[in-house]
Each structure stands twice: as C-alpha cells, then as structure tokens.
Amino acid sequence: MKQRLATIGLMAGFLVMGGCAAKSKTSKPSPEPATPRAAEQPAAQQPAAPVWKWEVHDMNRPKPPVVTPGGFNGVAAPADAIVLFDGTDLSQWVGNDGKTARWALVDGAMMVNGTGGIRTREAFGDCQLHIEWATPEKVQGDGQGRGNSGVFLMERYEVQVLDSYENVTYADGQAAALYGQYPPMVNASRKPGEWQSYDIVFRRPRFNQDGSVREPARVTVFHNGVLVHHNVAFLGATTHKQRARYSPHPDKAPLSLQDHGDPVRFRNIWIRPLDLEEKD
Numbered sequence: 001m002k003q004r005l006a007t008i009g010l011m012a013g014f015l016v017m018g019g020c021a022a023k024s025k026t027s028k029p030s031p032e033p034a035t036p037r038a039a040e041q042p043a044a045q046q047p048a049a050p051v052w053k054w055e056v057h058d059m060n061r062p063k064p065p066v067v068t069p070g071g072f073n074g075v076a077a078p079a080d081a082i083v084l085f086d087g088t089d090l091s092q093w094v095g096n097d098g099k100t101a102r103w104a105l106v107d108g109a110m111m112v113n114g115t116g117g118i119r120t121r122e123a124f125g126d127c128q129l130h131i132e133w134a135t136p137e138k139v140q141g142d143g144q145g146r147g148n149s150g151v152f153l154m155e156r157y158e159v160q161v162l163d164s165y166e167n168v169t170y171a172d173g174q175a176a177a178l179y180g181q182y183p184p185m186v187n188a189s190r191k192p193g194e195w196q197s198y199d200i201v202f203r204r205p206r207f208n209q210d211g212s213v214r215e216p217a218r219v220t221v222f223h224n225g226v227l228v229h230h231n232v233a234f235l236g237a238t239t240h241k242q243r244a245r246y247s248p249h250p251d252k253a254p255l256s257l258q259d260h261g262d263p264v265r266f267r268n269i270w271i272r273p274l275d276l277e278e279k280d
C-alpha cells in the first residue's frame, strides 16, 4: 500500500475521463447504494488522499494478470464461526427493506432473483468471512452486465462479484475489486457457472469522537485461494463513478449482498467476528 501510494504521489495532474464506465454499452448504474444511511450522514474528515493516478473506473488502468486458481477452495465453517447460510434457509437474512428475504433457494444455494439486496440480521465489525458464489453458467451480457453482484462489508464496503472470466471491464470493477477503488492484484476468476470463493479479513474503520477517520477500514481478500488484496485501506464507502468518502457509522453493521439483476448464486457463508484492536 505504501508503495502504491508513493507511486501515485509521483503522478501529476488528472487523467481525463475518457474510456470510463459510460462507454461500456452494458454498464448499469452500479452498485445499488450500499445503504442510504451512508449517503445521508455528513462526510467524515477524510484521510489524506493520494494524488490520483487513475480516474474511477478508468478503462486505461491496467488489467490484473490472469492466474488460474488451483483446486476448489470451499472451506467448512470452523467451530467458532457463525453460519450465515448453510444451504437450507434464509433465516439469518432480511431484505435491505427490512422485510423477509425473498431470494430463491436452489439446490443448496440462494440466488439473486430481482427482489432486492439482502443483509444479515446480525451486525458485524472486524471479521473473517468465507463466502462462495457462482455467476450464471449461461453467459448473457458483458462488462458490468455479466454476473454482477457484490459483498458489502458493513453494508458499505464492496468486494465486487462479477463474471470476470474473459470479460473485460474497468479494472476497479472486475471480480474481487474493491469496487471503484482498487483492482485485485490478479484475476483468479473461474469459468461462468463454477463455484468460486472469497476469504476476507476485514478490519472496520475507527472514527474519532468528532466523526473524523482515525483509521480507515482495511481488508485482505483471497479469491479462490489466491491473494488479491493485502491489508488494503478502503478509501471510503463504495460509490459509483465518484471518489469514495467516509461517513461515520456504528462499530457494527450487517453484511449485505447485492441484487444487481443477475441471477448470481451464493452458498456456504460463515463469519467469525474478531476484535482487531491494536494491542499494546
């Protein structure tokens, strides 16, 4: 990260907005707002921002190299995990509207079906998360319109879900990207229809009493067992085609999954709440 920031810092000026999402024929407004709460609150005093080398969704940003993952990386829940979905029911989830979650249950998976995003009943801060997902085997659309969903930590910080197997989109919006912020180090995507996994270690942001950011949210992500982010600081809550900003929020918030209109499936979801407070 330091190296990344230092590199960015050397770059002068801004690149023009050419080639961003608006040029993608299939690009939809993405993502659906993580939470209205984030937008309603005043922005926190932001951490020092680098001089931007890349525009948000810059099509000129280099695409991460492709790495074919090894064997499937499904991991059974350890004894101290909270199982959020074991293939049988949606009892741990509600719709983002607060009503009963209405995603379809199909062969031990839950599937996006146009009824809106869902979120966990329980709220979480620091955590280790395992989640498996699959984009539709039958490929339809391209770019952001192909197998789009998302894993929103604390309802705000998105790790993108997308069919990024031989599917070009802006680098900061492909599978495993911190959407609109950082591409994954490599593209470890499997083929459409195949099960994939994210293993995520998330450290929530810390805010000062006045709402300013003391420590940004940080995340480490493995995509299909391949490291794609190491302790990367989120720039703020996920937004679309804007620079992310922080707004103060509680220490715990639900995990949410995005309905972006594509029938993406999820299974084997478990979480281990952690306390990643710095120790003396």
Ligand code: MG
Pocket (backbone or CB within 6 Å): 030, 031, 148, 149, 150, 160, 161, 179, 258, 260
């Ligand atoms: Mg998404």
